[in-house]
Amino acid sequence: MTINPSTLVDLSHKLDSNVQIYPGDPLFSCTPHTTVAKDGYSVHTLTLGSHTGTHIDAPSHFFPDGQTIDQIPLSSLITPLVVVDLTSRELQDRQTITWSDIEGASEHMSPDVALVLRTGWSAFWGTPRYFSHPFLSRDAAAKIFDRGVRVLGVDTLSPDETSYDGVGGEQGFGVHEVILGGGGIIAENLNLGGLMNQNMIALVPLNLEGCDGSPVRAFAWKD
Template sequence: MSTPTTLVDLSHPLDPERMSIPPDLPQLSCCPIATVSKDGFSMHTVSLGSHTGTHVDAPSHFIADGKTIDQIPLSALVGPAIVLDLTSKGAKEVITWADIEKSPHADQIKAGVILLLHTGWSKHWASPGHIYWEHPYLSTDIAEKLIARGVNVIGVDFASPDESQFEPPWKFPFHRSFLGLGGFIVENLTNLEQLKGPGVMVNLLPINLVGSDGAPVRGLAWK
């Protein structure tokens, strides 16, 4: 196996001082409990929600009997990827199946491929105000059409494939459809603009948190 010449980091840093986390969800904390100068070694305690930063949504996030993070096959989240340029989409604008089909790489959306949507919204990560949560979102029919083509993993460079909402009634139709059909969702990706042309490979494996509905991922891409 050839060694990749360039690795692209697809994950935002987990930095408590620079994060986009809704205020009502668990905030990231990384606190020292031992130091080299005092204790002879360094150690931190880390606290975060299962959907903090760049992360994978397991089906159990919305489906009562769905797979948990530790039950996702390793092979599902490592492999060839197709990156679609959707940077024309603006705030709170819906991405439709017609938008997907118009991509010059639409014919490569097939079984075993990981689909990544590049909107450029990751540039708003950790921005003040609410702009990061005003991202584009996906029409529900995309979920069924992707699963029908054998695509079980979709990744986005924004907070959620659904419109972000912070109070009930909770809807999240894309999540319920795609996860309900056995798919997996990767959210808050970054640096997708660096992935151009064919031959992209990705590794989106999350931390192996037994029984969890989601987990952070250090995503990598290479050619």
């Protein structure tokens, strides 16, 4: 496999002090521990949750006996990419994405691909609207899973509705339960703003022993 650099696109949001955090999760910080001026070399202290920024969820995020991030084979995270582009639908805040919205891509759903839902919500990163993202129905997640998909990615904070300020969250964590419960992986906060016709994706996490998720530097390229 060779990667043509001219087709590479970064699918990661920048981790900075403005990174949008799932309600209740640890805040992110990256602060100087030593500096070149004072110590002769620069080192930073990172403080973050395992689900900060563009990241993946391991099955153990919801299921104690599920695979942890260090147990997921890299081969399942460097994989052909299938994008379901919903941007022309002009999805509304907190709109449910149903099976009928994505059924047209069903022939491309298989165990050999990462399926990524493109809602257009990357454009709202950094704004309050980012939390009011569209979300997948549990039923649609089950149908995706039935077709063999084991890696599901979204350009939103979660594939489930995000309960924020007491609003929303009726189906709970239905999509997480279906995908992670079956041993699959979920990628969240993908930045799909620059995605064109790339057909491969890499979602490589840190090798964190026993952990339930990890930030990733997600990227895609055209094979």
